[in-house]
Amino acid sequence: MADQQQNFRAPRGVDDILPDDQTLWNAVKSTAIQTARQFGYQQIDTPVFEHTGLFRRGVGDETDIVQKEMYSFKDLGGDSLTLRPEGTAPVCRSYIEHGMHNLPQPVRLFYIAPMFRYDRPQAGRYRQHHQFGCEAIGDPSPTIDAEIIEIGLRYITALGLSDVTVRINSIGDPATRTGHADDLRAYFTRYANDLPKVDRDRLDRAPLRLLDSKEPATQKLSANAPKSLDYLSDDAKNHWESLLTLLDGLKTAYPNFNYRIDHTLVRGLDYYNRTVFEFEPSTEGSQTSLFGGGRYDPLIGILGGNDTPGVGFGSGIERIILEIQRQESLKVANPPLNAVMVHVGDNATNRAAALAAELRNYGISILMAPAGKSMRAQMRYANRANANYAIIIGNREIEQNVAAIKPLQFDGEQLSVDLEVAAIAKTVCPIL
RNA sequence: GUGGGCGUAGUGUAGCGGUUAACACGUCAGGUUGUGGCCCUGAAGAUCGAGGGUUCGACUCCCUCCGUCCACCCCA
Numbered sequence A: 001m002a003d004q005q006q007n008f009r010a011p012r013g014v015d016d017i018l019p020d021d022q023t024l025w026n027a028v029k030s031t032a033i034q035t036a037r038q039f040g041y042q043q044i045d046t047p048v049f050e051h052t053g054l055f056r057r058g059v060g061d062e063t064d065i066v067q068k069e070m071y072s073f074k075d076l077g078g079d080s081l082t083l084r085p086e087g088t089a090p091v092c093r094s095y096i097e098h099g100m101h102n103l104p105q106p107v108r109l110f111y112i113a114p115m116f117r118y119d120r121p122q123a124g125r126y127r128q129h130h131q132f133g134c135e136a137i138g139d140p141s142p143t144i145d146a147e148i149i150e151i152g153l154r155y156i157t158a159l160g161l162s163d164v165t166v167r168i169n170s171i172g173d174p175a176t177r178t179g180h181a182d183d184l185r186a187y188f189t190r191y192a193n194d195l196p197k198v199d200r201d202r203l204d205r206a207p208l209r210l211l212d213s214k215e216p217a218t219q220k221l222s223a224n225a226p227k228s229l230d231y232l233s234d235d236a237k238n239h240w241e242s243l244l245t246l247l248d249g250l251k252t253a254y255p256n257f258n259y260r261i262d263h264t265l266v267r268g269l270d271y272y273n274r275t276v277f278e279f280e281p282s283t284e285g286s287q288t289s290l291f292g293g294g295r296y297d298p299l300i301g302i303l304g305g306n307d308t309p310g311v312g313f314g315s316g317i318e319r320i321i322l323e324i325q326r327q328e329s330l331k332v333a334n335p336p337l338n339a340v341m342v343h344v345g346d347n348a349t350n351r352a353a354a355l356a357a358e359l360r361n362y363g364i365s366i367l368m369a370p371a372g373k374s375m376r377a378q379m380r381y382a383n384r385a386n387a388n389y390a391i392i393i394g395n396r397e398i399e400q401n402v403a404a405i406k407p408l409q410f411d412g413e414q415l416s417v418d419l420e421v422a423a424i425a426k427t428v429c430p431i432l
Numbered sequence B: 001g002u003g004g005g006c007g008u009a010g011u012g013u014a015g016c017g018g019u020u021a022a023c024a025c026g027u028c029a030g031g032u033u034g035u036g037g038c039c040c041u042g043a044a045g046a047u048c049g050a051g052g053g054u055u056c057g058a059c060u061c062c063c064u065c066c067g068u069c070c071a072c073c074c075c076a
Helices: A018-039 A052-058 A064-068 A089-096 A142-158 A173-189 A197-201 A207-211 A217-223 A234-249 A317-329 A346-361 A375-383 A395-402 A421-428
Strands: A049-051 A072-074 A080-083 A107-116 A130-137 A164-170 A258-261 A273-281 A293-294 A310-318 A337-343 A366-368 A387-393 A402-407 A414-420
Touching: A018 A107, A018 A130, A018 A317, A018 A337, A049 A052, A049 A072, A049 A089, A049 A164, A052 A089, A089 A107, A089 A130, A107 A317, A130 A142, A130 A317, A142 A164, A142 A273, A142 A293, A142 A310, A164 A234, A173 A207, A173 A273, A207 A217, A234 A421, A273 A310, A273 A317, A273 A337, A310 A317, A337 A346, A337 A375, A346 A366, A346 A387, A346 A395, A346 A421, A387 A395, A387 A421, A395 A402, A402 A421, A414 A421
Parallel strands: A164 A258, A337 A366, A337 A387
Antiparallel strands: A049 A080, A072 A080, A107 A130, A130 A310, A164 A273, A273 A293, A293 A310, A387 A402, A402 A414
16 A cells, blocks of 8 residues: 555556557557458447446356456446456447447457456566457358458568467367366366366366366376367367368468467357467467457357357457567667757747747657757757757857758758748758 | 565666665766767765664664565466
8 A cells, every 4th residue: 555655656467658668569559450451350449348247248257357357346326347358248249239230241340458357467467458359240150260360360470470379279169068068077077186286176167277277287187188179069060170271271371370279278258169269479488378269159149139150369469569579570660850959049949939830830740959958958858869850049040040950860061041941841851 | 366586766786784875877967169979077866665673783684564576376
């Protein structure tokens, strides 16, 4: 608890995104937007908070997210609201609410939005994080599953990331899923004595979870455990096999693409069925999964809409950025300003301010050096500002009705031009 | 919720049972006549995370709490 004497810090698990980081953030976000648009996806923003019931029903009452990770609160009217912990349920709610089933199907949507989970922070995990997500609603075909995965591929490729493995699995439909879960439970129960405590504890609660356990003993048992792929209905099996064919077809366009069928891959949220996938870099450390997604055919029905299939993914921007920095895969820099205005003396300051405003009408970017400081101080300021030119106006210039223009990024002659917008604009921004 | 590492100026670090708590970067001001980058000089900036204890004396040793990082659970 910060008392009155202490300075405030950001709450645990949330961070400022400082100016130095914004360049990379913007690059990542605009890559996401470009990629999604290239596939014909349209942007959607849903509110930061929703009725708590949306997540309880959509994500699943028994999931960890709902059980212990939601930022829920009552508003002054007594409604229970929750800061969005994930993006799919809200998008589906919006799809239903706005009758998007009347649009040509499937409806393809994407978002970039903050998510909130009350979780213990660690590397790559925050209480507020941002996700780039895509959702395709209204098409049961595996071509859309493949499309969703391809968006992910194109996105990470555009960001220059390599060494990313795509793991994929099918967990079947709700009916066969419970059969599989029951058999899994039975299988692991037989070896209960060999299971480490953590895994014995979740045997009842979440038998699927034992498959991706980090305990070596459990991993050994998982190898021979019942596989969800052996439980697929004929429909689900066809869907799965078509998807694999489609993914193989992507290898021409994405020579480095390789997927790995991984029967230990399960997803934590209740609404998934059939296809599930994850993108993972070869980083050591553990909270590194860059993408998670899959098909969620039951969800719209669960939320009260007509049965409508859907498939999508969410990708953590913070993790993408960590990985970009680790691989040094993307170098970005802000473009320099056109000029810094250096002005000494009250007359000069007034002229300079007016002139700067006029120059901005030309689309020129211009930064005012701090008023009232020495020319040296202003020049030092200009030097740090990442600008191409200093426009220098002092008493001498006012008298002679000129502006001194000095290049800052390279050694060159200082010029003297008429104290007049067009002339200065042309000097400071030659393409004009 | 559980376990481990770490907490000294804005940042990164040094330090030791007794010092005016050091260094670098950064910030600010200067380096003669109005002009940046390199260089030089100077200044500001730290109740050494908080509270308690041991001691003649603690930034330094012990305990508690808090914060932070990492890991587990789980997830993006």
